[in-house]
Structures are given as structure tokens and as C-alpha cells.
Amino acid sequence: MYLIIVYDIKVERVNKVKSFLRQNLYWIQNSVFEGEVTKSEYNYILSELKKIVDENEDSIIIYKFRTDNAMKKEIIGIEKSPIGEIL
């Protein structure tokens, strides 16, 4: 399945979220990640994110699609190169 993850995380936890997501997905914009995952990778990502965040202060939205063919993408302005983001 294909994921788009957007987050709004308090500053004290944001780097932890970002570095976890970087291991699993592509960094697309300041607080947006994307990528193709298996069902078990998805479950892993979900459970790890739940451990990191404070559910009373932070917000993460995970959009799931069967494939990335389901959506088209239009970018205005700066475009991060996902390929360069293997840090």
C-alpha cells in the first residue's frame, strides 16, 4: 500500500518522529513523508509512532492508498528530491 504521512508534533519530539519516518519512507516536505509499504511495515510504523508521540499534544495523519496510481500530485514551488533523502 502507499502512505502519505503528515504530522504536527511538539518541538521536543519532532526529530524523533522525523528520524523514525526517514528510515521507512521518503521525506517529501517539511512535515510530510510518503512511500510504498507492506501491511506489516504499515503496522510497525503505526505502533512505533504511537510510542513516540504524545496523543494529547501531537497529531499525525496517515493517508493510505492501494497504490500511488490512485492519486496525482501537483507541486507549487520548492520540490524536495526524495531520491536525495537517504540520510
Next chain:
Amino acid sequence: MYLIIVYDIKVERVNKVKSFLRQNLYWIQNSVFEGEVTKSEYNYILSELKKIVDENEDSIIIYKFRTDNAMKKEIIGIEKSPIGEIL
């Protein structure tokens, strides 16, 4: 069609982007809007956003779907109520 718009905009322009998008879509997370639009509404949104942003400094990603049935959504933590956001 259904849109998810995520943005990373310099502080001097972010309120302009936010208030424009609020007129047309639902505010879902700090820098995320969603909503169903017609083709002509989509074209209007795209052209207005291009007028507001600085394409060298800002970034907006517009994800387009035929319908919102194409995606499932999982939320961790705080969830904004789209219905309350008619400001």
C-alpha cells in the same frame, strides 16, 4: 475530485495561504487542508495559490483523487474537527 493540500510556507505569507484555503477546503491539521472540489474550483485554487506563494521559498503539494473513497485515513493524537472550522 478530492484534494489534500499540504504546505510549507514562509511565515510572512502563511496566513494568506491559510485564509485562502479556508474559504475553499477544510482545515485538517496545522498545514493540511482537504476537500471535494470541482475541476474549475481546482483550477481556481491552483492559480490563486501560485499568485500568493514565492515559488523559490515556499512549497505546496496538492494530492488529487477521483473520490475520497480512494483513501483511508488513520489519525494518531489530536484530531481537528473539520465541521467546526468554518471561520
